[in-house]
Amino acid sequence: MHIQIFIIATLIDILGFCYNIRVATTCAQNIRCTYTALLNYIEFLKNELTNYKYIISVFLELSKTFDVIDHKILEMKLEYYGFKRKFLEFLMSFIKDRKYFVHINGINSDTKSVNIGLPPGTTLGPHLFLIYINDMIYS
Numbered sequence: 001m002h003i004q005i006f007i008i009a010t011l012i013d014i015l016g017f018c019y020n021i022r023v024a025t026t027c028a029q030n031i032r033c034t035y036t037a038l039l040n041y042i043e044f045l046k047n048e049l050t051n052y053k054y055i056i057s058v059f060l061e062l063s064k065t066f067d068v069i070d071h072k073i074l075e076m077k078l079e080y081y082g083f084k085r086k087f088l089e090f091l092m093s094f095i096k097d098r099k100y101f102v103h104i105n106g107i108n109s110d111t112k113s114v115n116i117g118l119p120p121g122t123t124l125g126p127h128l129f130l131i132y133i134n135d136m137i138y139s
Contacts, residue, residue: 004124007091011127066129067117071096074132081131095119095128 048055075092083091095118102109118125 004122007094007124008127010087011131066120066125069095069118069129069132070116074128077131077135091128094124 045055071092074095075088078088078091096115098114098119099111100114101111118128
C-alpha cells in the first residue's frame with residue numbers, strides 16, 4: 001500500500017501540469033468527493049439555467065472499464081507523459097502478467113494469466129485508468 005501511495009505522488013508530480021488528472025485522481029479515492037462533485041454540478045446547472053444557457057450532459061457507466069485496459073496502449077501513454085525506462089518498467093510490472101486461480105474446498109484451480117485490465121482493489125488502478133482515458137476527448 002505504501003509503495004502505491006509513493007507511485008501516486010510521483011504520477012501527480014509528473015502530471016501536475018494537467019489539472020483534470022490531479023482533481024480526478026483525488027476524487028477517485030474519496031466517496032465524499034463524488035458527493036461534493038455532484039453538489040457542485042447541481043449548483044452549476046442551477047446557475048446556467050438561471051442565465052438561460054443550454055446544457056448538454058453525458059453520463060457514462062464505467063464499472064467494468066478497468067477490466068478492458070489495453071496494457072500496450074497504457075504503456076504508450078505513460079511514455080508519452082514522460083515516464084521512462086526503469087520507472088515505466090516498474091509501473092508496467094504492476095499490471096502485466098498477473099496470475100490468478102480459484103480456491104474452493106481446499107482445492108486450487110490451474111493458474112491463469114491476466115494480460116488485460118488493471119488490478120482490482122488497488123489505489124494505483126484509478127490513477128492509471130485516468131491517464132488511459134485522459135486524451136479521450138481528442139479521439
